[in-house]
Amino acid sequence: MHGKKILVTGGTGQVARPVAEALARDNEVWCLGRFGDPAAREALEQAGARTVVWDMGDGALPDLPGDFTHVLHSAVHRGDGRDFERTARVNSVGTARLMTHCAGAEGFLHVSSGVVYHRDEPTHRYREDDPLGGAVPWLPTYPVAKLSAEGVVRGLSEALGLPSVIARLNIAYGPYGHGGVPMILFRQMREGRPAAVPHRGQNYCNLLHTDDLVRQVPLLWQVARTPARVVNWGGDEEVGVTDLLEYMSALTGVPLRLERSDRSRETAVFDHEVRRGLIGDCTVGWEAGIARTLGELFEEYRDRVDAHRATAPEGGRHAQSH
Ligand code: NDP
Numbered sequence: 001m002h003g004k005k006i007l008v009t010g011g012t013g014q015v016a017r018p019v020a021e022a023l024a025r026d027n028e029v030w031c032l033g034r035f036g037d038p039a040a041r042e043a044l045e046q047a048g049a050r051t052v053v054w055d056m057g058d059g060a061l062p063d064l065p066g067d068f069t070h071v072l073h074s075a076v077h078r079g080d081g082r083d084f085e086r087t088a089r090v091n092s093v094g095t096a097r098l099m100t101h102c103a104g105a106e107g108f109l110h111v112s113s114g115v116v117y118h119r120d121e122p123t124h125r126y127r128e129d130d131p132l133g134g135a136v137p138w139l140p141t142y143p144v145a146k147l148s149a150e151g152v153v154r155g156l157s158e159a160l161g162l163p164s165v166i167a168r169l170n171i172a173y174g175p176y177g178h179g180g181v182p183m184i185l186f187r188q189m190r191e192g193r194p195a196a197v198p199h200r201g202q203n204y205c206n207l208l209h210t211d212d213l214v215r216q217v218p219l220l221w222q223v224a225r226t227p228a229r230v231v232n233w234g235g236d237e238e239v240g241v242t243d244l245l246e247y248m249s250a251l252t253g254v255p256l257r258l259e260r261s262d263r264s265r266e267t268a269v270f271d272h273e274v275r276r277g278l279i280g281d282c283t284v285g286w287e288a289g290i291a292r293t294l295g296e297l298f299e300e301y302r303d304r305v306d307a308h309r310a311t312a313p314e315g316g317r318h319a320q321s322h
Contacts, residue, residue: 001023001026001027001070001218002026002027003026003027004023004027004028004069004070005027005028005030005065005067005068005069005070006020006023006027006028006029006030006068006069006070006071006072007030007032007064007068007070007071007072007098007102007105008020008023008029008030008031008032008049008071008072008074009031009032009033009054009056009071009072009073009074009075009094009098010033010072010073010074010075010076010111011031011032011033011040011044011049011051011074012031012033012035012036012037012040012041012044013074013075013177014172014174014176014177014178014179014180015074015111015169015172015213016031016072016074016075016111017040017043017044017176017177018174018176018210018213018214019072019074019213019214019217020044020047020049020072021043021044021047021049022214023217023218024044024047024048024049025047025048028050029048029049029050030049030050030051030052030064030065030068031044031049031050031051031052032051032052032053032054032061032062032064032075033051033053033054033075034053034054034055035051035053052064056075056077056090056091056093056094057077057086057089057090057094060097061097061098061101064101066101066102066104067104068102068105069105069106069107070105070106070107070108070109070221071098071099071102071105071107071108071109072109072111072217073095073098073108073109073110073111073149074111075094076091076111076145076146076149077090077091077094077145078139078141078142078145079139079141079142079144079145080141081138081139081140081141082141083141084140084141084144087141087144087145087148088144088145088148090145091145091146091148091149091152092148092149092151092152094149095110095149095152095153095156096152096156099152099153099156099157099160099162099164100156100160102162103160103161103162104162105162105163106163106221106224107163107164107165107220107221107222107224108153108157108162108163108164108165108224109164109165109167109217109220109221109224110149110150110153110164110165110166110167110228111167111169112146112149112150112166112167112168112169113142113143113146113168113169114126114168114169114170114232114234114268114270115134115136115142115143115146116132116133116134116143116146116147116150116168117130117131117132117133117134117268118130118131118132118133118134118135119133119134119135119266122198122201122203122204122266123204123269124268124269125269125270125271126232126268126269126270126271127232127270127271127273127274128168128230128231128232128271128274132147134146134147138265150166150230153166153228154166154227154228157226157227157228158226158227158228161226162226163224163225163226164224164225164226164228164229165220165221165223165224165225165228165229165230165231166228166229166230166231167220167231167232167233168230168231168232168233168270169208169233169234170205170206170207170208170232170233170234170235170267170268170269170270171205171206171207171208171234171267172207172208172209172210172213173207173208173209173210173289173290173293174209174210174211174213174289174293175210175292175293175296175297176210179293179297180293181205182207182244182248182290182293183293183294183297185241185244185245185248186248186252186254186294186298189245189248189249189254189255189256189257190254192255192257193257194257194258194259195245195256195257195258195259196259196261196263196264196265197241197242197245197258197259197260197261197264198260198261198262198264199260199261199262202240202241202242202243203240203241203242203264203265203266203267204238204239204240204241204267204268204269205234205238205239205241205267205268205269206234206235206236206237206238206239206269206270206272207234207235207237207239207244207286207289207290208233208234208235208282209235209282209284209286209289209293211283211284211289212235212282212283212284215283216233216279219278219279219280220233220278220279222279223278223279229278230274231274231275231278232270232271232272232274232275233270233275234269234270234272234275235282235284235286236272236276236281236282237285237286238269239286241264241267242258244286244290245258247287247290248290248294251290251291251294251301251304251305251308252294252298252301252304252305253301253304254301288309291305291308291309292305292309295309
């Protein structure tokens, strides 16, 4: 994209920061947030983005231009697991203020999550029209945050005539922030902590590398419409979480201890038909992407990982299923 005026929320986060930095090269990018991490704010500004303080929970937007062409709304207040009322209000009112201010934009991209789906069997491939409800035992307010914001996006997309996309993200990972769920799991392995896995089989997910995510944001804006379009957003491959852990252990030599239990974090796999039809396939295979990310985030394993990367294909095995 060139010469557009783009408003980003959640720009200090793992998902939106690489997008904001990439877009700031050729566009006017404004990032809103609380900027509790001054280093992330500085990095955004160094990349050419403007930063303005806004807390979604605090009320009106700061003084901003009114002519943004595109909005990436990635900020989320996930809640503390008990503050349902506040979680619903912060996310829905924040989203409403943003959409109202940017009513004339060409595209509004709201980053939602697979946590909105009513839980089905572990092997179920969630489709966009599947039952909603969500269930996140370790953070029950999170699906409420995402569902309430989705409702606002649907409502204001139609009421304001603002072309919108609700992209339900699977698991994003890459060299930004904490690196995403795979790198959180790797850090636990490094600390010698056991990895909780289910009693039978394994959990599956669709890992989406930052490179694909950054490339796909402008494509998603292109398919924004009224009423808001809903699309599952994940990597092409179905990745077993136990396979992922074993792969990271083999790559780095860090021992893996699996703990079969009832408390493993459930993940989800998506049906990709809608996303593929709209914006096409991904380009980064999960093994190559994980190897690259480990090398980027953990210097001590870089040589081992680089030696392996020389033999691993960059592209993935498309439509691989379990
Ligand atoms: P992070 O936790 O890394 O970042 C959250 C972002 O939200 C930060 O930039 C933070 O900015 C901003 N934020 C939080 N509270 C407020 C607030 N009250 N006012 C303004 N900004 C706020 O999240 P991710 O980057 O991982 O996630 C981004 C989006 O993607 C979220 O909507 C999430 O639900 C969704 N998602 C992410 C997945 C993933 O794999 N990462 C998977 C599925 C969905 P600051 O602290 O500066 O205010």
